[in-house]
Amino acid sequence: MSLNLNATFVGSSGDFTASQLYAGLNVDFSQLNWFERQWMAWYIWIGNPLIATGIASFILHETVYFGRCIPWIIIDAIPYFRKWKLQPSKVPTPEEQWECTKGVLFSHFTVEGPAIFLFHPVAESFGMSTWQVPFPSWQAMIPQLAFFFIFEDMFHYFSHQLLHTPLLYKHIHKLHHKYSAPFGLAAEYAHPLEVMILGTGTIFGPLLYCWFRPNLHIVTVYIWITLRLFQAIDAHSGYDFPWSLQHIVPFWSGAEHHDFHHMAFVNNFSTSFRWWDRLLGTDKKYLAYRERMRAATKGLDAAKRKAVEEKMVAEEEEAGFAAEKEVERQAEGKKNQ
Ligand SMILES: [Zn+2]
Numbered sequence: 355m356s357l358n359l360n361a362t363f364v365g366s367s368g369d370f371t372a373s374q375l376y377a378g379l380n381v382d383f384s385q386l387n388w389f390e391r392q393w394m395a396w397y398i399w400i401g402n403p404l405i406a407t408g409i410a411s412f413i414l415h416e417t418v419y420f421g422r423c424i425p426w427i428i429i430d431a432i433p434y435f436r437k438w439k440l441q442p443s444k445v446p447t448p449e450e451q452w453e454c455t456k457g458v459l460f461s462h463f464t465v466e467g468p469a470i471f472l473f474h475p476v477a478e479s480f481g482m483s484t485w486q487v488p489f490p491s492w493q494a495m496i497p498q499l500a501f502f503f504i505f506e507d508m509f510h511y512f513s514h515q516l517l518h519t520p521l522l523y524k525h526i527h528k529l530h531h532k533y534s535a536p537f538g539l540a541a542e543y544a545h546p547l548e549v550m551i552l553g554t555g556t557i558f559g560p561l562l563y564c565w566f567r568p569n570l571h572i573v574t575v576y577i578w579i580t581l582r583l584f585q586a587i588d589a590h591s592g593y594d595f596p597w598s599l600q601h602i603v604p605f606w607s608g609a610e611h612h613d614f615h616h617m618a619f620v621n622n623f624s625t626s627f628r629w630w631d632r633l634l635g636t637d638k639k640y641l642a643y644r645e646r647m648r649a650a651t652k653g654l655d656a657a658k659r660k661a662v663e664e665k666m667v668a669e670e671e672e673a674g675f676a677a678e679k680e681v682e683r684q685a686e687g688k689k690n691q
């Protein structure tokens with residue numbers, strides 16, 4: 355793509371040329387880096403900022419989501435990695451992964467796609483930069499990204515707990531809990547309302563930031579979305595490697611934390627960090643389970659250790675099924691009142 359500053363733009367304020375649009379920026383175009391020049395070329399080529407942002411956002415989401423899932427699909431197919439699987443006997447079959455992919459794709463095209471196309475006008479109305487160049491410096495981006503992580507984790511923690519109340523669970527969140535041993539592709543396998551509710555935590559952080567500070571660029575939001583997708587997919591991967599992030603950053607949740615939520619149905623409601631669950635005591639069962647597992651497998655050889663682990667995982671999962679049934683029974687009770 356080459357820059358054509360005479361291309362015609364179709365904008366909400368009428369037609370205008372790209373040169374007019376970018377001329378108003380007072381930018382020395384010769385100083386732009388390669389990414390910034392491609393960014394400009396994209397907006398000029400598409401000719402409509404709303405559509406250009408919508409297409410770019412949707413492609414980014416699909417590429418990152420499925421791109422990040424592929425390594426986990428490969429890992430699931432290689433028995434060597436089983437020793438790091440949190441629920442070793444629960445490896446998803448190709449049929450299960452395909453069923454899940456179809457569900458996720460349906461949701462992407464019917465719910466997330468339209469919402470993504472609405473993002474541009476909403477973002478602009480909050481004062482976010484979209485087509486503008488140059489991009490902000492990484493020094494400006496880092497505190498913004500930190501804020502988005504902290505905000506999303508807090509929002510998710512409380513709304514996820516709400517989704518576990520009987521009626522919301524039965525009608526909305528149950529779908530996401532279909533997999534008691536999750537895998538990467540299951541990260542966004544959820545009811546459309548859940549996608550909207552929990553997606554708010556991801557999107558509202560950047561909008562809230564714009565409300566107070568005028569220096570947010572959508573490219574920073576793209577970096578945030580990429581990191582957030584990596585976080586969500588990895589948390590559902592079902593694997594805890596010695597090099598997983600939670601072993602380096604102790605307050606990072608990771609798969610080891612969220613896998614327990616799917617297996618035991620209780621505790622660990624947050625996404626990225628462990629602090630809300632620790633602070634409000636919603637990790638007590640998880641910590642007790644970890645301690646029991648540690649004590650029971652101490653000093654055992656690999657074969658015995660595996661047998662004990664499998665037995666304890668199965669018991670915890672049974673308890674999880676019972677807890678889920680109890681919540682659904684309460685929902686029935688509420689309906690009949
Ligand atoms: Zn849940």
Ligand SMILES: [Zn+2]
Pocket residue numbers: 530536541590612616
């Ligand atoms: Zn989950």
